[in-house]
Amino acid sequence: MEHVDCIVAGAGVIGLACARALAMSGLQTVVLEAQARIGSGVSSRSSEVIHAGLYYPTGSLKAQLCVQGRDLMYGYLGQRAVPHRKLGKLIVATGDSQLAPLAELRRRGQANGVEHLDWLEAEQAIALEPRLRCRAAIHSPDTGIVDSHALMLALSGDLESHGGSIALRSPMRSAKRHDGLWQVSTGADEPYEICCDVLVNATGLSAQRVASSIEGLPPARIPPLRMARGCYFSLVGRAPFERLIYPMPTEAGLGVHLTLDLGGMARFGPDVEWIDELDFSVDPARARQFYPSIRTYWPQLPDGALAPGYAGIRPKISGPGEPARDFVIDGPEQHGLPGLIQLFGFESPGLTSSLAVGQWVARLVRNA
Numbered sequence: 001m002e003h004v005d006c007i008v009a010g011a012g013v014i015g016l017a018c019a020r021a022l023a024m025s026g027l028q029t030v031v032l033e034a035q036a037r038i039g040s041g042v043s044s045r046s047s048e049v050i051h052a053g054l055y056y057p058t059g060s061l062k063a064q065l066c067v068q069g070r071d072l073m074y075g076y077l078g079q080r081a082v083p084h085r086k087l088g089k090l091i092v093a094t095g096d097s098q099l100a101p102l103a104e105l106r107r108r109g110q111a112n113g114v115e116h117l118d119w120l121e122a123e124q125a126i127a128l129e130p131r132l133r134c135r136a137a138i139h140s141p142d143t144g145i146v147d148s149h150a151l152m153l154a155l156s157g158d159l160e161s162h163g164g165s166i167a168l169r170s171p172m173r174s175a176k177r178h179d180g181l182w183q184v185s186t187g188a189d190e191p192y193e194i195c196c197d198v199l200v201n202a203t204g205l206s207a208q209r210v211a212s213s214i215e216g217l218p219p220a221r222i223p224p225l226r227m228a229r230g231c232y233f234s235l236v237g238r239a240p241f242e243r244l245i246y247p248m249p250t251e252a253g254l255g256v257h258l259t260l261d262l263g264g265m266a267r268f269g270p271d272v273e274w275i276d277e278l279d280f281s282v283d284p285a286r287a288r289q290f291y292p293s294i295r296t297y298w299p300q301l302p303d304g305a306l307a308p309g310y311a312g313i314r315p316k317i318s319g320p321g322e323p324a325r326d327f328v329i330d331g332p333e334q335h336g337l338p339g340l341i342q343l344f345g346f347e348s349p350g351l352t353s354s355l356a357v358g359q360w361v362a363r364l365v366r367n368a
Contacts, residue, residue, distance in 0.1 A: 001183075001193055001194065001195050002194045002195065003181070003194070003195040003196065004028045004029065004030050004194065004195075004196050005022075005027035005028040005029065005196065005197050005198060006019070006022045006023075006027050006028070006029040006030070006196055006197065006198040006199075006200065006365070007029075007030050007031075007032060007172075007182070007184055007194065007196040007198070007199050007200070008022070008029060008030070008031045008032070008200040008202055009031075009032045009172040009199070009200065009201050009202060009203050009210055010031070010032075010033065010201070010202035010203035010204060010206070010207075011031050011032075011033035011035075011038040011039065011152075011156070011166055011168075012038075012039050012041055012042055012043035012152075012202065012203075012204050013039060013043040013148065013151065013152055013155070013350065013351050013354045014043075014202045014204070014343060014346050014350055014354050014357055015031060015033075015200070015202035015203070016031065016038065016039075016152055016155040016156055016159065016354075017155055017354035017355050017357055017358035018200050018202055018343075018357065018358045018361045018362070019031045019155075019159050019164055019166075019200075019358075020155050020156075020158045020159045020162075020164075020358055021355075021358035021359055021361060021362035022164075022198070022200075022358075022361070022362055022365060023158075023159050023162035023163060023164035024158065024162050024362075025362050025365075025366065027198070027365070028163060028164070029159065029163075029164040029165075030164065030165050030166075030167060030194070030196075031159070031164070031165070031166040031167065032167050032170045032171070032172050032184075032186050033166060033167065033168050033169075033170060034169070034170065034171035034172075034188075034203075034206070035168070035169070036168055036169055037168065038152055038153075038156055038166065038168075039148070039149060039152040041204050041205055041206075042204040042205060042312065042313065042314070042315060042346070042347070042350070043148060043152060043204075043350075043351065044148070044149070045280065045310055045311065045312030045313070046148060046312055046348070046351055047232075047257075047259045047269070047270070047348075048145050048146055048147070048148045048259070048261070048351070049143065049144070049145055049146075049244065049259055049348075049351075049352070050070055050073055050074070050084070050086075050143060050144040050145065050146055050351070050352050051066055051070065051143060051348070051349040051352045052066075052067075052070060052089070052109065052114045052117075052140045052142045052143050053066035053067035053070060053109065053112050053113070053114045053349070053352075054091075054105060054106070054108060054109025054110075054112060054114045054117060054138075054140065055105070055108075055109075055249060055349075056108075056112065056326075056349070057108075057326075058108060058111040058112055060326045060327075061326050061327040061329065062326055062327055062349060062353070063112040064356075065327065065349075065353035065356040065357055065360065066112075066349040066352050066353050066356075067112055067113050067114060068353075068356040068359075069349070069352050069353035069354060069355050069356035069357070070142065070352050072355040072356055072359075073146070073352060073354075073355055074086070074144070076154075076355060077146060077151070080154045082146065082147060082150045082151050082154050083146070083147040083150055083262050084144055084145060084146040084147065084262075085144055085145055085262060086141070086142065086143070086144040087143065087144055087145060087242070087243050087244055087260060088139065088140060088141040088142075088143055088144075088243045088244070089139075089140045089143035089243055089244040089245070089246055090120070090125055090128070090129060090132065090134075090137045090138070090139055090140075090243055090244070090245050090246070091105065091137060091138045091140065091246045091247075091248070092125065092132065092134035092135075092136075092137045092245065092246070092247060092248075092297050093134060093135045093136045093137070093248060094133065094134055094135060094247065094248075094296040094297055095135060096135060098135070098248050099135060099136055101248055102136060102137075102138060102248065103119075105138065105248075105249075106119060106138050109138075109140075114140070114142070115142070116139075116140070116141050116142055117138055117139070117140055118138070118139040118141075119136065119137075119138060120136060120137045120138070120139055121136055122134055122135055122136060122137075124137075125137035125139075128242075128243070129241050129242065129243060129245070131240045131241065131298060131300060132241065132245065132297060132298065133296075133297055133298065133299050134297055143244060145244075145259065145260060145261065145262060146351070147262055148351060151351075155354075167186070169188050170186045170187055170188065171186065171187075171188060172184060172185075172186050172201075172203070172210050172213070173185040173186060173187070173191060173213065174213040174214070174215070175199055175213065175214045175215065176214075176215035176216070177215070177216060177337070177338075178195075181195040181196065181197060181339075182195065182196050182197070182198075182199040182339060182340070183195050184196060184199065196339075197339050198339045198340075198341070198365050198368075199214075199339060199340050199341070200341045200342075200343070200361060201214075201340075201341070201342045201343060202343045202346075204315050204346060205225070205227070205278070205313060205315045207225075207315065207342070207343065207344050208222055208223070208224070208225045208344070211342055211344075214337075214340065216337055217335060217337060217340070217342075218335055218336070221330055221334060221335040221342070222344075223317040223325070223328060223344050223345065224317065224319070225315060225316075225317065226274070226316040226317065226318060226319040226320075227274070227275050227276070227278070227313050227314070227315065227316065228272050228273065228274055228275070228313065228314040228316050229270075229272075229273045229274075229275045229279065229280075229311055229312070229313050229314075230269055230270020230271055230272060230273070230311060230312050230313075230314065231269055231270060231271055231273070231282045231283070231286050231308075231309070231310075231311045232267050232268065232269030232270055232282075232309035232310055232311065232312075233267065233268050233269060233282075233286075233287055233290055233306040233307060233308060233309050234265065234266070234267045234268075234306070234307045234308075234309040235265070235266040235267065235268065235305055235306065235307075236304075236305050236306070236307055237302075237305060239258075239260055239264055239265060239266035240266070240298060240300070241258060241260075241266070241298075244257065244258060244259050244260065245257060245258040245297055245298070246258075247293070247296065247297060250272065255293070256268055256269060256270070256271055256290055256293040256294060257269075258294070258298070267309055268290055268294055268306065269290075269309070270311075270312060271286065271289060271290070273286075274319070274320055275313070278313065279311075280310070280311045280312075280313065281311065282308040282309065282310060282311050283308075284308045287306045287308070290306055291303075291306070314347040314348070315344075315345060315346065315347055316345060316347060317344055317345035325345055326345070327343070327344075327345055327346060327350075327353075327357075328342070328343065328344040328345050329341065329342075329343055329357075329360060329361070329364075330342040330343075330344070331364045331368070332368065338368070339368065341361055341364055341365070343357070343361075
């Protein structure tokens with residue numbers, strides 16, 4: 001039976017970043033990916049935003065990894081010539097009742113170590129973005145956008161240049177401990193087994209299902225999966241803003257915000273719809289809910305200007321009405337199984353955090 005040092009299940013941006021870090025630390029690493037190409041799940045259906053790190057509770061993994069990951073990401077993107085732009089972002093209060101929460105958001109960002117969070121009065125914000133309507137705004141110049149597919153290709157290239165490999169169409173079927181190693185069953189039509197010292201579950205929307213196939217894992221260490229679909233609509237015509245525009249966060253997300261792609265086209269989203277089955281369809285009728293949300297900060301949005309774009313599904317581990325949960329990175333200290341690392345709840349800011357997550361996982365392995 002083939003033996004490698006590490007197996008990483010999942011070839012999204014988190015799995016690839018973990019595998020890259022492990023391979024670069026000298027460990028023979030194989031990535032198992034169920035689909036026919038890398039990054040075809042959560043990672044391919046995001047806003048492609050590099051976040052600054054101000055939204056998350058101080059001291060949380062999300063806050064730490066986002067701030068660290070942002071700095072690592074910009075350095076990496078420049079080094080590897082991955083297409084990106086540091087556009088900056090305005091987070092806007094559109095009414096007096098949002099001024100205090102906006103100020104609190106700025107304080108939280110500063111406590112998280114986010115620099116360059118300037119408070120702008122309405123006239124200052126409108127001077128930057130003349131079509132904007134707001135009462136005040138936070139300017140985050142370190143927010144940017146990235147070609148997420150080019151990023152994942154770069155990560156996979158680094159993995160392979162350090163002796164790692166990716167097995168496509170190779171879902172992880174099950175795993176069990178045998179003679180001090182993980183014996184992993186994989187493969188689609190013709191299953192086969194491979195042994196490893198370290199097993200990393202970074203399968204995103206499939207993380208709970210994969211975890212339940214690991215023999216001996218306490219069920220209490222598998223958080224529930226709560227799927228939240230978010231639809232995006234593209235703007236027909238020229239983008240009205242040069243920066244990203246975000247309203248105040250909502251209960252389950254960051255609100256229907258405006259982002260730009262690297263071609264300068266604008267899109268709005270995501271909204272939040274709790275679902276029970278995987279479904280990436282976009283109902284054109286949902287645009288009716290987008291117009292009033294967008295017009296709170298861009299009143300001139302014309303009727304009929306939104307076209308259905310795409311949908312993503314966030315792998316949340318908290319449901320409607322529940323407090324948002326932090327990223328979960330479970331190692332042997334948490335679940336008691338040697339050589340196993342589980343990652344749950346990696347929604348936003350997962351892309352921004354990915355390189356820092358890779359370093360975190362590699363450190364766990366080194367210290368095991």
